[in-house]
Amino acid sequence: VLKAVTGAQVKSNVGSEISFVIPSEESQKFPAMFRTLETNRKEFGIDSIGCSCSTMEEVFLTVGDLEYEKQMEEEGQEHEKKPLKAGPQ
Numbered sequence: 001v002l003k004a005v006t007g008a009q010v011k012s013n014v015g016s017e018i019s020f021v022i023p024s025e026e027s028q029k030f031p032a033m034f035r036t037l038e039t040n041r042k043e044f045g046i047d048s049i050g051c052s053c054s055t056m057e058e059v060f061l062t063v064g065d066l067e068y069e070k071q072m073e074e075e076g077q078e079h080e081k082k083p084l085k086a087g088p089q
Contacts, residue, residue, distance in 0.1 A: 004033040016047070 001008050005026045011019040022030075037049055 001033060001037075004036065005029050 001020050001022070002010070005022050006029075007023040007026060009021045011021045013019075034049065034051075037044065037046060040046075041049075
């Protein structure tokens with residue numbers, strides 16, 4: 001994935017599952033990337049492949065986290081990275 005799509009990043013790598021963030025601007029490369037993954041499943045050790053789009057909630061939470069980190073850096077404060085949580089608290 002990282003070789004096939006410019007700007008792709010590993011989002012998480014936990015246990016036997018790895019998730020990537022892939023820029024939508026590179027969507028023209030998705031069909032070839034998925035064909036390569038499907039064709040080489042055994043060689044790559046892939047059991048299954050899934051795809052999902054970020055929700056607007058995920059986008060807003062990420063922007064909020066980035067803004068919080070930026071604000072703390074500008075104020076010169078040490079901070080513990082605490083992602084924003086959705087829903088009642």
